[in-house]
Structure formats: structure tokens, C-alpha cells
Amino acid sequence: MRSLGLRARISVSFALLGLVLSVGISLSAWLVVRTTLMTERTTSAVAEATVNAQATDRQLALGRVSLPVILDGLPGQDSSAVLVRHGRVWASSNPHITPDHLPEDLVTAASRGDAGTTTYHEPALGLKVLAAAEPMSHGDVLVELFPLDPLHATVRRLGWTLSGAAVLTTLAAALLGRLASDRALRPLTAVTDAARSIAGGRLDARLRPTGDPDLDPLAASFNDTAQHLEHRVIADARFAADVGHELRTPLTTMLNSVEVIRHRAGTMPPEVAETVELLAGDLDRFRRLVVDLLEVSRHDAGESLHLEPVDLPDLVRRAADRTAGRVVTTVAPDAVGTRMEVDKRRLERVVVNLVANADTHGGGCTGVHVARDGGAVTVTVDDAGPGIAQALRDQVFDRFSRGRSTPTPGLGLGLAIVQRHVAAHAGEVTIGTSPAGGARFVLRLPPGGPGPPAVGRVALGPPDAG
Missing domain, CATH: 3.30.565.10 (Histidine kinase-like ATPase, C-terminal domain)
Known part of the structure; x- marks a missing residue:
């Protein structure tokens, strides 16, 4: 399996970093918000249960109305049910909720004068509730049940929202990593382009310094190497061209001489004529070799079109x-x-x-x-x-x-x-x-032809580098 390229590794690293940070921040925010909402809900439930317990206690002390009527008249109820034990008698604002549904330890503690809260799943309501118990006079108890499903729905929506934000943050980090890798690897791309140009025959290709103190030494070293290579190739090409030119004169003389001899092949013995033909063939191949070497040397020496x-x-x-x-x-x-x-x-x-x-x-x-x-x-x-x-x-x-x-x-x-x-x-x-x-x-x-010669300079980095 091929490993990921450097650009891909940088993008993946940014994406993973973005994922870890976004998940960490989102999880922390979700926990803080969830705890805060639950604390506020508990505080408001206790406050409402306390107010209702005091109001009920006053009404019972007056003795003017019955307990069910008192429960129906309690103000500002946002609970699912209010249950009151007066003496040995229980009354409930919700006929589906009976004292048997209440947590026994919570009722016992309230009977001793200790207010408290707890959460549990209420089968009669089919949802999770927060139970707040408040003690009243003469050992009476008020228990108020508050539904928690709306709060949990809010927490779930917050969780999905933060999860979506984490995904978007990860994608944004990957995109940022891609942009950063493109910028960071631009010098390598420039070096690759220049090296490819030299390999393709453009020996004048160079890297253009940008003023970056970290990149300019690389450009200078590359340019020195390319310049030495260009001088060496041109010197070799000129040597090959000089040798080729020196060979052409005696080769032309030999070709002309052999051609003269071939014209008199009819007066020669068959074995001599055959030898002359073999010599003529070898000289012709030698001539083509010299011409090819001269052609290559002209190209290497940079002969213009x-x-x-x-x-x-x-x-x-x-x-x-x-x-x-x-x-x-x-x-x-x-x-x-x-x-x-x-x-x-x-x-x-x-x-x-x-x-x-x-x-x-x-x-x-x-x-x-x-x-x-x-x-x-x-x-x-x-x-x-x-x-x-x-x-x-x-x-x-x-x-x-x-x-x-x-x-x-x-x-x-x-x-x-x-x-x-x-x-x-x-x-x-x-x-x-x-x-x-x-x-x-x-x-x-191509339709435009070869065009003017390229300026053999490749920018090592962005113009504003350094």
C-alpha cells in the first residue's frame, strides 16, 4: 500500500488536530451546558415546590377549603403532578400519579423535615421526572414532579449541533491544511519544475531568490549546481561538435575516394569489388553516425531555431x-x-x-x-x-x-x-x-509554434516570502 504524500499527510494532520480540538471543546461545552441547565432546573423546581408547600400549609391551617381544592388553586404550576400528604391522607393533582409512584426514601426524608430532590423514570407519565419534596407543618409532605424530557430534548439538540460544528471544523481544518501545505511545499514544487526543465534540455533554468533567509541558500546552491552542469554539458557538446567537424573532412575524402573506386568496380576482381562495397557501406554508416552526433551536439550547445x-x-x-x-x-x-x-x-x-x-x-x-x-x-x-x-x-x-x-x-x-x-x-x-x-x-x-525562448527562472516561493 502506498503511503500518503507529504501534502496529504499535512492535510490529514490538520484535520485530526481540528477533530480533536473540536470534539474536546464541543464535549466540554455540552457537559457545561447540560450541568448548568440541570442545576437551573433543579433550583427552579425547588423554589416552586417551596412556594407551593408554604401556600398549601397556610390554606390547611385556615381549614376553609379541602385539600384537592387547594391543589387545584396552586399558582404557576409547570409540573406534571403535585402530591400532598396531610396526616395519613394523600391528595394528587394528577389522578394517574399515586403515592406508590413516589420514591420512598425521598418522602421519608421530607417527613423528618429534610427537603430533597431526585430524578427517576415515572411509568405513569412515560418520561423522566425531577421529584422535589418539601416538609410542611405537623409532618405533612408536599412532593412535586417536574418533567425532564424538554430539558433532555434541548441537550440532545445541543449535542447534535455541536457534533455538526465539530464535523465542519474538521473539514475546515483539512482545507486549511491543504492551503498551508500548498504554500509550504511551493518551494519544493519550484525546485521540481526547475529540475524537470533541466532534465528536458533547458539548461538555463534557475530558481529565483525571494528574499527568504531560509530558502535563498537553497536557490543559490541549486543555481550553482545547474550552472556548473550547463557549463559541463555545453563544453562536452562543443567538444563533440569539434570532433565531428574534424572527422567530416577526412570522412568526406574517404567517401569520395571510395565512390571513385566503385565507378571502376567492373575492372576489379570480384573479391576486391565486394570488399569495396563493404567499405562503402561502413563509411556510409560512419557518415550517418557523425551527422547524428553533430545534430545532438548542436542541440546540447543550445543552437537556436x-x-x-x-x-x-x-x-x-x-x-x-x-x-x-x-x-x-x-x-x-x-x-x-x-x-x-x-x-x-x-x-x-x-x-x-x-x-x-x-x-x-x-x-x-x-x-x-x-x-x-x-x-x-x-x-x-x-x-x-x-x-x-x-x-x-x-x-x-x-x-x-x-x-x-x-x-x-x-x-x-x-x-x-x-x-x-x-x-x-x-x-x-x-x-x-x-x-x-x-x-x-x-x-x-501546437498552433502557436515554438514561441520565444523562456526566461529560465522559476520562483522558489511566493513573492511575499520572507
């Missing part, structure tokens, strides 16, 4: 058909006459390398198709080979890499040149499978 308006379908048709030695190109009607600002030499080289790769490594080029995709132009090259395995498709554009499982001639520079030239035009080249099962290379050039 020479843009000019070009009829792209026509350029592809001429390069592809000439390389294949036959007509292999078709152009979609909506792509005919499409003109783009491109480097003509490099785009021709891209098409030549793709078609040559199909002929040499893919069993022959089966077709080249030019089409429009919105404003972009796509060039599709299919071959008759077995295709390229999915696991090898990311490797075939590396230098000196061969994406086929069968051994083939060449050093693996052709597709590396394709990828670099296409990237220089802000395009992309991908690998798929043709309808016949062979490899399919799809070149896509």
Missing part, C-alpha cells in the same frame, strides 16, 4: 517519400496548405528519422498521415513491425537506446534527435500501436 513559414504537409510529404523511396504520405483535406513557423532543417530531420526508423527497425513504413487537430498539426508514422512494448516506450527517446527487442543496426540516436527537435518546437511525440499492430509515432505541433 531558424524559424521560417513553411507549408508543413508539403515538407512532410517530400521528406517522408524521399526517405522511403516510394509514396507513403497522405494529407487530410483540412490540413492541405497549412503553414507554420518552424525550423525547416530540424523538422525535415524529424520526419526522415521517423521514416528511417520504421524502415530499419519496424519492418517498413506503412504510412505517414498529416492531419489537423484543432489548431495543431499531427504527423502519424506507422510501421509493419511487432510494435514497442509499453514498458520500453519511455526509453526509446533516450540516447543510445533501442526500444525493440530484436538487435538492429545503429546507435540509438535517431529517436533522441526526434524528441529534442520536437520539444524545441514546443511539440510532443508519443508512441502508440497502429491498427495493424505495429508501432505508431504521433508528432504533434
Whole structure:
């Protein structure tokens, strides 16, 4: 199981912290409110029972009205029942509540002159009640029952409200964690972008200092490393270019000499003529290798594009058909006459390398198709080979890499040149499978062309960092 990324871990940590805090605060608030409400309810119940007990005691002392009439006339009752024991006689304001329903210990204590309260579930009322007992004269007792269900309903609503608030607080904390992680990891994103740019061939990519004393040393160290790497790559590229140029002169002389000898092959013994043909083939492969090395070294040395308006379908048709030695190109009607600002030499080289790769490594080029995709132009090259395995498709554009499982001639520079030239035009080249099962290379050039060179500076952090 893959572990969570750093951004996700920060968000989860904030969410857990928010959950713990919100649950703790909500639980504390719920307990405080519940206790306060219960205390207030008990206090008000005792006060009301005391007032009713005094009023009843006075009325009994006067002896003018009966006990049931006294109970009916008690003022401000918010209780469920009032029960009074006068001598040995009990009277109740609620016919469903009898003395048998009352807590015996509470009545006994009140008979001794000790007021008290208790809570219990009253079956006759079907709810939980608060019983408040008050002593009266001559050992008489008044017990008043107050329903607690409204209070419990209020406490339950408060609990649900606080639970919802805890959930919202947790979600808000997770969102805050996401925002905080995005801001905290922005320098890492900038480093990643700059490193990706360098890996993609933009050796001038640098991190822009922001004035943050913690981040600027990282930017300086990264920029120093990138600058040393750029100087090293450029020096190596120039060395390779110099070597290539030095090799071209004697190579041209040898090619011309061999060509002169081949013209006289008819006067030579068969074994000598065969040797000359082998030498000519090796020299031609050597020539292509030198040309490829020079092409790669030009790219590494940062040679700029020479843009000019070009009829792209026509350029592809001429390069592809000439390389294949036959007509292999078709152009979609909506792509005919499409003109783009491109480097003509490099785009021709891209098409030549793709078609040559199909002929040499893919069993022959089966077709080249030019089409429009919105404003972009796509060039599709299919071959008759077995295709390229999915696991090898990311490797075939590396230098000196061969994406086929069968051994083939060449050093693996052709597709590396394709990828670099296409990237220089802000395009992309991908690998798929043709309808016949062979490899399919799809070149896509954006409508705006390569555009101006990027300024190779990536901000390490937010502008207000530090």
C-alpha cells in the first residue's frame, strides 16, 4: 500500500488536530451546558415546590377549603403532578400519579423535615421526572414532579449541533491544511519544475531568490549546481561538435575516394569489388553516425531555431517519400496548405528519422498521415513491425537506446534527435500501436509554434516570502 504524500499527510494532520480540538471543546461545552441547565432546573423546581408547600400549609391551617381544592388553586404550576400528604391522607393533582409512584426514601426524608430532590423514570407519565419534596407543618409532605424530557430534548439538540460544528471544523481544518501545505511545499514544487526543465534540455533554468533567509541558500546552491552542469554539458557538446567537424573532412575524402573506386568496380576482381562495397557501406554508416552526433551536439550547445513559414504537409510529404523511396504520405483535406513557423532543417530531420526508423527497425513504413487537430498539426508514422512494448516506450527517446527487442543496426540516436527537435518546437511525440499492430509515432505541433525562448527562472516561493 502506498503511503500518503507529504501534502496529504499535512492535510490529514490538520484535520485530526481540528477533530480533536473540536470534539474536546464541543464535549466540554455540552457537559457545561447540560450541568448548568440541570442545576437551573433543579433550583427552579425547588423554589416552586417551596412556594407551593408554604401556600398549601397556610390554606390547611385556615381549614376553609379541602385539600384537592387547594391543589387545584396552586399558582404557576409547570409540573406534571403535585402530591400532598396531610396526616395519613394523600391528595394528587394528577389522578394517574399515586403515592406508590413516589420514591420512598425521598418522602421519608421530607417527613423528618429534610427537603430533597431526585430524578427517576415515572411509568405513569412515560418520561423522566425531577421529584422535589418539601416538609410542611405537623409532618405533612408536599412532593412535586417536574418533567425532564424538554430539558433532555434541548441537550440532545445541543449535542447534535455541536457534533455538526465539530464535523465542519474538521473539514475546515483539512482545507486549511491543504492551503498551508500548498504554500509550504511551493518551494519544493519550484525546485521540481526547475529540475524537470533541466532534465528536458533547458539548461538555463534557475530558481529565483525571494528574499527568504531560509530558502535563498537553497536557490543559490541549486543555481550553482545547474550552472556548473550547463557549463559541463555545453563544453562536452562543443567538444563533440569539434570532433565531428574534424572527422567530416577526412570522412568526406574517404567517401569520395571510395565512390571513385566503385565507378571502376567492373575492372576489379570480384573479391576486391565486394570488399569495396563493404567499405562503402561502413563509411556510409560512419557518415550517418557523425551527422547524428553533430545534430545532438548542436542541440546540447543550445543552437537556436531558424524559424521560417513553411507549408508543413508539403515538407512532410517530400521528406517522408524521399526517405522511403516510394509514396507513403497522405494529407487530410483540412490540413492541405497549412503553414507554420518552424525550423525547416530540424523538422525535415524529424520526419526522415521517423521514416528511417520504421524502415530499419519496424519492418517498413506503412504510412505517414498529416492531419489537423484543432489548431495543431499531427504527423502519424506507422510501421509493419511487432510494435514497442509499453514498458520500453519511455526509453526509446533516450540516447543510445533501442526500444525493440530484436538487435538492429545503429546507435540509438535517431529517436533522441526526434524528441529534442520536437520539444524545441514546443511539440510532443508519443508512441502508440497502429491498427495493424505495429508501432505508431504521433508528432504533434501546437498552433502557436515554438514561441520565444523562456526566461529560465522559476520562483522558489511566493513573492511575499520572507
